[in-house]
Amino acid sequence: MRTLASPDDRPIPSIGDSTPWRLAILGAFLLFAMLVSMGTGPAQLTSTSLIEALTGGGDAATRAIVLELRLPRTLLAALVGGGLAVSGAAFQALLRNPLAEPYVLGVSGGAAVGAVLAIVSGVAATATWGLPFAAFGGAILAIAVVFWIAIRVGRGFDTRVLLLAGVVLGAFFNALILLLLTYSDLESFRSAMFWMMGSLTTSSWPTVALEAAYILPMVAAMITLGRAFNLLALGDDTAVYLGVRVDRVKIAAYVIASFIVAASVAACGVIGFVGLIVPHALRLLWGGDHRFLLPGSFLAGGAFLLFADTAARTFAAPAELPVGVITALVGVPLFVVILTRSMR
Amino acid sequence: MNSARPAGPVFTTEGVEFAYRGSPRLVVHGANFSVDRGAVYAVIGPNGSGKSTLLKLLLGILKPASGSIQYEDRDIGSWSRRDLAKRIGVVGQTEEHTFPISVREMVAMGRYPHLGPWRRSTQSDELAVETAMERCAVSELSSRPVDQLSGGERQRARIARALAQEPATLVLDEPTVQLDIAHEMAIFDLLADLCRRDGTTVVLVTHNLNLAARYSTAMLLLNRGGTVAEGSPADVLTREVIEHVYGWPVRVVPHPGPGPDEGAPQIVPLASSRPPGDGRTAG
Numbered sequence: 001m002r003t004l005a006s007p008d009d010r011p012i013p014s015i016g017d018s019t020p021w022r023l024a025i026l027g028a029f030l031l032f033a034m035l036v037s038m039g040t041g042p043a044q045l046t047s048t049s050l051i052e053a054l055t056g057g058g059d060a061a062t063r064a065i066v067l068e069l070r071l072p073r074t075l076l077a078a079l080v081g082g083g084l085a086v087s088g089a090a091f092q093a094l095l096r097n098p099l100a101e102p103y104v105l106g107v108s109g110g111a112a113v114g115a116v117l118a119i120v121s122g123v124a125a126t127a128t129w130g131l132p133f134a135a136f137g138g139a140i141l142a143i144a145v146v147f148w149i150a151i152r153v154g155r156g157f158d159t160r161v162l163l164l165a166g167v168v169l170g171a172f173f174n175a176l177i178l179l180l181l182t183y184s185d186l187e188s189f190r191s192a193m194f195w196m197m198g199s200l201t202t203s204s205w206p207t208v209a210l211e212a213a214y215i216l217p218m219v220a221a222m223i224t225l226g227r228a229f230n231l232l233a234l235g236d237d238t239a240v241y242l243g244v245r246v247d248r249v250k251i252a253a254y255v256i257a258s259f260i261v262a263a264s265v266a267a268c269g270v271i272g273f274v275g276l277i278v279p280h281a282l283r284l285l286w287g288g289d290h291r292f293l294l295p296g297s298f299l300a301g302g303a304f305l306l307f308a309d310t311a312a313r314t315f316a317a318p319a320e321l322p323v324g325v326i327t328a329l330v331g332v333p334l335f336v337v338i339l340t341r342s343m344r
Numbered sequence: 345m346n347s348a349r350p351a352g353p354v355f356t357t358e359g360v361e362f363a364y365r366g367s368p369r370l371v372v373h374g375a376n377f378s379v380d381r382g383a384v385y386a387v388i389g390p391n392g393s394g395k396s397t398l399l400k401l402l403l404g405i406l407k408p409a410s411g412s413i414q415y416e417d418r419d420i421g422s423w424s425r426r427d428l429a430k431r432i433g434v435v436g437q438t439e440e441h442t443f444p445i446s447v448r449e450m451v452a453m454g455r456y457p458h459l460g461p462w463r464r465s466t467q468s469d470e471l472a473v474e475t476a477m478e479r480c481a482v483s484e485l486s487s488r489p490v491d492q493l494s495g496g497e498r499q500r501a502r503i504a505r506a507l508a509q510e511p512a513t514l515v516l517d518e519p520t521v522q523l524d525i526a527h528e529m530a531i532f533d534l535l536a537d538l539c540r541r542d543g544t545t546v547v548l549v550t551h552n553l554n555l556a557a558r559y560s561t562a563m564l565l566l567n568r569g570g571t572v573a574e575g576s577p578a579d580v581l582t583r584e585v586i587e588h589v590y591g592w593p594v595r596v597v598p599h600p601g602p603g604p605d606e607g608a609p610q611i612v613p614l615a616s617s618r619p620p621g622d623g624r625t626a627g
Contacts, residue, residue: 093443096440154365227456227459228456230445230449230453231453231456233440233441233443233445234439234440234441234450234453235436235438235439235440237400237405237436238434238436238439240405240425241403241429241432241433241434241436242429242453242454242456242457242505242509243425243426243428243429243430243456243457244425244456245425245426283443283444287444287445287446288443288444288445289445289449
């Protein structure tokens with residue numbers, strides 16, 4: 001039997017033993033990103049004063065800054081970044097398309113229509129929760145329409161149908177947004193644009209609590225599907241022959257991923273590239289086993305968004321850049337470096 | 345390992361008919377056959393004769409419009425996919441490799457139906473994976489990425505994954521297409537060995553009539569969705585039947601040997617006496 005390895009064959013290390021270590025490394029990385037994020041701002045904090053404030057010591061002003069402003073923002077970034085990366089990894093596996101990202105099924109478009117409607121109509125200015133709930137409603141509407149189309153077509157959730165439905169629905173929503181913006185004043189136009197580029201300025205303890213209660217169980221549920229995702233990557237028929245209940249796994253994963261995205265979009269607007277770049281970077285570095293990739297994406301996605309948000313708050317201080325711009329500006333070159341290194 | 349099982353057929357079909365949605369054409373019609381336990385059962389026929397569709401019906405992926413398909417005396421539709429995956433290993437025609445995985449990881453996927461939802465793989469899972477890789481001679485490739493294997497190696501790795509399921513029945517759809525003769529023979533030898541040593545029932549679709557004639561214990565010849573002949577290779581592979589079904593002149597000669605399969609019928613397609621472009625051509 002021919003077993004000669006050609007020089008460019010790089011063995012893929014077995015996953016089992018190294019997974020806990022890799023997750024521990026990513027967990028430490030996330031913790032580091034959280035500390036950097038909390039220490040950075042108009043009032044620059046040393047690590048000792050930061051730790052003091054977190055443990056309830058230090059002076060009252062520092063404690064207020066850390067506990068009331070920075071900690072909720074840090075936690076929100078970790079949750080949303082992690083959630084987006086997990087749903088990106090899930091969509092890439094389910095659609096068997098490396099270009100898939102969390103917004104591929106039109107969820108962001110639906111959320112944006114809801115948000116822009118809330119801004120233009122003035123609801124967002126009068127009711128605190130008006131905008132996030134309008135965005136969430138729009139996202140759920142988009143999910144429902146895509147699924148309705150998929151069910152109408154039949155064929156047991158054909159991924160091509162979902163993809164096409166999502167893309168055309170996204171285009172339709174874009175047209176709606178432009179139509180709404182045509183009738184908006186300059187102020188609404190500006191805040192709508194900022195919302196669509198993504199921002200973590202909405203962070204508050206109630207937001208964090210709501211997002212955590214929502215995103216964490218969804219992510220945990222998604223992680224239990226990891227082994228089935230590995231088999232789905234070989235094709236639907238092969239997965240069925242290996243005992244996977246393909247339709248059930250697919251519907252569960254689509255619904256979970258869509259709801260994570262809906263929740264994060266409602267809180268933070270459309271933050272791009274996290275869901276595309278983070279799972280790919282992990283895959284290129286440490287292989288595509290979803291039992292590692294899903295929890296790993298949660299940790300790395302959180303860390304990535306934290307660094308991007310820290311940068312967005314620092315570069316043009318005291319002004320704040322849209323975090324979605326930073327994720328793209330920093331994420332794309334970083335991704336190219338990983339891509340060229342791992343493919344060489 | 346099958347010695348304790350009752351004798352009798354593994355698969356039984358009765359009057360199976362099937363058409364794809366929105367098409368009036370019956371892709372499979374009047375399929376009545378049974379696959380005996382421990383058989384190497386070859387399904388043959390021209391392109392588009394419904395072989396792969398028939399396999400998908402047998403495996404419960406497609407539902408027949410009428411008729412019945414039984415596996416181990418139970419309607420195929422009444423089996424859970426998990427229970428079927430513990431009994432039937434499948435090597436399909438195509439497979440996607442969207443993300444890189446190693447040979448070992450791929451073979452280990454065969455253990456999926458044996459794992460509980462929360463359970464990690466146990467020692468018996470590891471053992472089944474090692475045994476399957478050894479059996480298919482891919483142990484040395486275990487850490488190699490699947491997408492960098494040669495065609496023969498990849499096919500052996502896929503068979504190893506099916507064996508890791510520890511199946512009583514193995515179903516393969518054109519397992520040796522695009523392989524050179526050494527790799528093709530190695531796979532047919534492996535299938536014969538599985539049948540002989542483990543009592544595994546093998547069902548395979550193939551275009552290689554001559555190897556099917558040498559290795560199978562029974563054959564089913566399909567044409568345009570219908571059964572033309574069923575029985576031993578000597579019964580099915582006659583000059584009249586093959587010329588009629590494939591529309592090409594042939595001679596049937598005995599395998600000259602040496603080997604255990606000496607004398608098996610071998611099909612030799614003749615050069616066309618007609619000028620090119622006249623009448624039907626092979627394809």
